[in-house]
Amino acid sequence: MDKRLTRFLVSIVLISALSFSFLSAADTDPWYVGKRIASFSNSGLQNVKESVVLDIQYKYLGKPFSDELFNELQGELYGLEHFLYFLADARRTGEGDNELQIAMTFYELPYIKTTTIEGNQGIKTKDITEVLLAKEGLFIDEQNIELSKQKILALYQEKGYADAQVESEYVIDEATNTADLKYIIRENQQKRIGQIVFEGNEKLSSDMLSKQLSSKQVSYFNSGYYNPSTIETDKQKIITFYQSRGYIDAAITDVRTEDISTEDDTYTRLRVVFTIEEGEQWFFGGIEVEGNTVFSDEQFQSLISMRKG
Template sequence: MRVKNTFFVFAVFCVAAIFSAAPVFSQTDSEDWFYGKPIKNIVFDNLKNVKQGDLDGVTSSFISKPFSDDLISELYDRVFSLEYFDDVEIKAAKNADNGKTVNLILSVVERPVVMKLNFDGNRYIHDADLKSKISLKAKDIFVESKVLEDERAIRNYYIEKGYTKISVESSFEMRDDGAYVTFKIREGRQTVVKSIGFAGNQVVSSKTLKGKISLKEAGLFRKGSFQESSLSADSRAIVAYYQNRGYADAKVVNIDQKTSYNEQKNREEIEITFEIQEGIQYNFGGITFDGNHVFTTEELENLVTLKTGAVYNETKFQETRMNIQNLYYENGYTSNRFATDINKDA
């Protein structure tokens, strides 16, 4: 990246093609005439693939502001942050008003464009599906950081499809006409959920619990793709279901996984068992408040969504806690601390 030590190059030429009736200035003009003068126009020179209209949103906020070193530095930062250009040179030119306003011309060197996207090694997922998941497109300005982002996007897409052993490596080749990007993929075998079971559940049926989790068994109309991250999310969903029905001590104590290879279908199949400790059901015994001086106990009690004597519900309890906190925050008491002491009587 080449950036000149000075922020601008003094434009001593006629720019009538861009600004009408712009005069030619002599060498005796002051070299710092533009400081403090309002900027009237900002245009780009040497654009090939990037459109001027795509840049107006970046430069419009600088129009009418007085010229200064800080402003030009900020303009540089804004333009380079787009990652469209390898080089930017800013030129200042007098307008037709004899130097009362400043025109800025940004002479740029564009980065190469993406000429082709290649996928190598993908057998089970088509190129079109992969292209829809990445941000780089053919004829886009090539940005190296986006290649790594798209590498992760492809990997995540495969994981969603149950390919837990997926690996993706990206590379690119710069040619005279642009960049050629390749994603080398090693898919591995797909892993599907063969069965989902539950142990220790006496109060809630296995059928009901299956309906509360995101993992599904492979079947005629379901692919049953396995995702490791879903195990912890589904454990939380099971516990939340119990806690909203009064089983405040409920937990998933273990998740048993057994994997086998199905040679006929060339895939890994996993059997999952959630081992549950239900505990006992609690009723709600009420809430007492301590340390409240700004709001009365009656005011705080009006925010309680649980009814005393009803089956305990964790979600409603958390709603109550948030209602009380918001009451303080909305009235300017942002530094308050809230501690909850839960007493369980089995």
């Protein structure tokens, strides 16, 4: 079975595979509809404790079977995120074979037995492990593995490793249905901001604009990590600052970086250049109200907090 099979495809498989016995073409309703659920039997469990499944099944005991009830049970079982899919079979039981036993066969997702992180030097393994959504003690989920890789990248970007790369791989032991999961990291060179420059700003000073930024130059008091995500946030902060001063058409047309590293640097030192188009400054000319007969102009004007000019 393809280890990268998505849950969407699994759902399709389940719909076609899920079956109850004793259903003939002549039946308008299967015999088990409305029958009291007397018991469950479970098979196929390897790394999932049966007690976990029984805890979910327990509240369905004694209830009359319906498709809605079974869909609810199915949703709870899949909510555990432990199973690839399962099959169910209806069996007669109880006095006069007038009650229902649901026999369930489970096919588990591989259980992650070990997690290894390779290639990390700039960030501790412990810090990386804390952000993982797919790791030792959980079940393989491709989406959680991808999300874990994104979280690792975000962690590296916060520390100035803008070009970090993360890959993953795992090997499944078919006999035990367990997996050894590995994250492989290529950190590449750390980047820090050595200088922040603004071009095109004539109305607002560079000092004023620098104070709006989350990005800072490297110094004794600031690490100066270069983070592309923070740069994007800084662009919006600059535009917001301009607009608050009447430059409603202000725009950041470009942000470029230049390598200004020296031989003594143990990281890549960058000059970050923001290119700005300020546009014209606009002033508030007031608001006029027309067609008012119930309330006076003065009453409307008293509600306006912004003053002319």
